[in-house]
Amino acid sequence: MNQNIRCEIERRRTFAIISHPDAGKTTLTEKFLLYGGAIQTAGSVKGKQSDKHAVSDWMDLEKQRGISITSSVLQFEYDGYCINILDTPGHQDFSEDTYRTLMAADSAVMVIDAAKGIEPQTRKLFKVCAMRDIPIFTFINKMDREARDPFDLLDELEREFGIGTYPMNWPIGCGRSFKGVYDREARAVLSFDDAHRGRERIHGVHCDISDTETLDRLIGEDMRRTLVDQVELLDGASFDFDLDAVRHGKLSPVFFGSALNNFGVEPFLMHFLKMTTSPLPRVASGTPIDPFDEGFTAFVFKIQANMNKAHRDRIAFMRICSGRFERGREYYHVQGDKSFRLSQPQQMMAAEREIVEQAYAGDIIGVFDPGIFSIGDTVCEKGQRVRFEGIPVFAPEHFAMVEQVDSMKRKQFAKGMNQIAQEGAIQIFFEPNSGLERVIVGVVGVLQFEVLEYRIKNEYGCDLRRSALPYSQIRWIKDQTIDPKTLKLSHDTKWVQDYRGQNLLIFTSEWAIRWVLEDNPGLELAEFSKDSDTQE
Numbered sequence: 001m002n003q004n005i006r007c008e009i010e011r012r013r014t015f016a017i018i019s020h021p022d023a024g025k026t027t028l029t030e031k032f033l034l035y036g037g038a039i040q041t042a043g044s045v046k047g048k049q050s051d052k053h054a055v056s057d058w059m060d061l062e063k064q065r066g067i068s069i070t071s072s073v074l075q076f077e078y079d080g081y082c083i084n085i086l087d088t089p090g091h092q093d094f095s096e097d098t099y100r101t102l103m104a105a106d107s108a109v110m111v112i113d114a115a116k117g118i119e120p121q122t123r124k125l126f127k128v129c130a131m132r133d134i135p136i137f138t139f140i141n142k143m144d145r146e147a148r149d150p151f152d153l154l155d156e157l158e159r160e161f162g163i164g165t166y167p168m169n170w171p172i173g174c175g176r177s178f179k180g181v182y183d184r185e186a187r188a189v190l191s192f193d194d195a196h197r198g199r200e201r202i203h204g205v206h207c208d209i210s211d212t213e214t215l216d217r218l219i220g221e222d223m224r225r226t227l228v229d230q231v232e233l234l235d236g237a238s239f240d241f242d243l244d245a246v247r248h249g250k251l252s253p254v255f256f257g258s259a260l261n262n263f264g265v266e267p268f269l270m271h272f273l274k275m276t277t278s279p280l281p282r283v284a285s286g287t288p289i290d291p292f293d294e295g296f297t298a299f300v301f302k303i304q305a306n307m308n309k310a311h312r313d314r315i316a317f318m319r320i321c322s323g324r325f326e327r328g329r330e331y332y333h334v335q336g337d338k339s340f341r342l343s344q345p346q347q348m349m350a351a352e353r354e355i356v357e358q359a360y361a362g363d364i365i366g367v368f369d370p371g372i373f374s375i376g377d378t379v380c381e382k383g384q385r386v387r388f389e390g391i392p393v394f395a396p397e398h399f400a401m402v403e404q405v406d407s408m409k410r411k412q413f414a415k416g417m418n419q420i421a422q423e424g425a426i427q428i429f430f431e432p433n434s435g436l437e438r439v440i441v442g443v444v445g446v447l448q449f450e451v452l453e454y455r456i457k458n459e460y461g462c463d464l465r466r467s468a469l470p471y472s473q474i475r476w477i478k479d480q481t482i483d484p485k486t487l488k489l490s491h492d493t494k495w496v497q498d499y500r501g502q503n504l505l506i507f508t509s510e511w512a513i514r515w516v517l518e519d520n521p522g523l524e525l526a527e528f529s530k531d532s533d534t535q536e
């Protein structure tokens with residue numbers, strides 16, 4: 001392979017930041033960009049407002065922005081690395097896209113609020129990362145506020161997530177008495193000074209742990225003694241550092257800091273970049289594709305519809321898995337069996353959207369899609385026969401019965417529902433033997449219901465009637481040869497079919513799932529469904 005292309009791929013790092021809303025994801029991202037020189041002052045990262053808007057402004061906001069590429073991926077340079085950060089939308093934007101984004105990442109940074117520990121959204125996102133065993137780096141944020149005991153926090157991570165943790169640094173106090181962190185590798189204390197309030201890069205004071213006199217001056221005698229005791233405990237009790245375990249998602253390096261104050265952010269970034277790898281191979285037709293392979297390959301992991309009525313096009317986001325992408329060259333869309341040129345491929349550089357001339361394995365590009373792509377599709381060089389493994393269909397948690405109001409518009413309704421489902425914004429299910437004018441819609445985040453209503457009305461001219469259903473859990477029946485009519489189902493469980501005619505069950509609670517399993521020995525249920533359309 002061309003040495004230049006190899007170097008470009010080698011220096012790429014593509015990761016997602018996961019957290020529960022308000023843990024500090026936006027602040028940390030902003031500080032990364034600050035260190036990378038991509039922005040000059042904090043407070044300029046976009047996407048934050050969009051994370052926090054009220055439901056009602058969402059449509060307008062989307063319309064103004066046209067297609068919201070801003071919240072999807074950011075690329076910047078730091079210390080010779082080319083970094084791609086994938087945002088995982090939270091708050092009301094939380095949707096299946098949030099999960100799919102994780103399919104495009106090679107590792108994840110998990111931001112945790114030190115006062116709160118693991119929160120529901122962290123839990124959900126972690127589960128999806130764990131499916132692929134991707135490395136997870138933990139940043140325990142807001143140490144400048146009152147925090148939970150650090151040993152407790154680590155214990156919680158290990159217990160709940162079933163992974164090992166390795167604290168890379170250790171906090172000295174918290175809240176008003178936060179004095180800094182002890183760097184275990186350097187065996188030195190980095191002292192905290194909030195004078196800059198996080199507006200600039202900081203270069204804290206380093207002091208060796210054996211330098212009692214200076215340490216007493218920096219953090220006080222009591223804190224120094226506590227620190228020495230805790231370090232001894234840590235060295236004796238915690239997991240050994242094992243890079244291989246980190247890279248297989250079994251051991252999470254943990255860092256304590258304060259994103260708002262820039263404290264601990266740069267050391268985190270430096271360690272993180274060293275411990276993560278360049279783009280990882282992806283499996284296609286059962287064989288891993290080496291990112292350094294000459295041929296260009298990519299898969300579509302997200303499709304975003306344009307909310308602007310005048311432009312019905314969509315943007316398909318692709319993760320490049322191998323080789324180099326060049327603008328203007330002809331590529332092959334495997335599922336559509338067609339060659340095509342990608343028009344106006346885009347990439348986010350810091351806060352600007354740019355047309356890309358070339359991009360490399362590990363990068364994400366967004367391309368205008370006239371409606372040919374589906375989630376999970378493969379794009380590659382002409383003449384290649386590659387097909388990446390499908391992206392799982394993630395379990396929706398909210399369900400509603402959606403019916404068309406005007407029976408004259410049956411066709412438009414069916415078309416709209418199908419197209420929106422194909423983009424992956426909603427999942428649609430049918431009651432066996434029912435007509436197309438009545439559909440059960442499942443979503444991961446409730447905002448998707450409003451998006452659906454808005455789009456069906458504005459793009460397809462149909463009014464909907466929507467009634468909430470009490471279901472919250474979904475399971476695919478593993479053995480599709482089983483006739484669901486022969487199953488013993490309680491009144492709070494419903495048999496439905498997805499668009500491929502696969503049988504599945506929806507339940508009102510975890511309990512209901514257990515009852516069905518108990519009442520039907522031998523029945524096996526799956527939480528995720530591989531999209532068989534994208535399988536060989």
Ligand code: G4P
Binds near residue numbers: 020024144257258
């Ligand atoms: P998110 O993207 O994960 O939702 O969190 P975001 O960065 O927006 O941070 C949520 C709130 O927590 C913000 O305050 C932010 O300033 C604050 N924050 C983030 N990191 C730290 C930290 O290290 N220490 C402290 N004390 N606070 C932190 P806000 O009041 O909601 O917003 P703003 O008015 O400050 O912008």
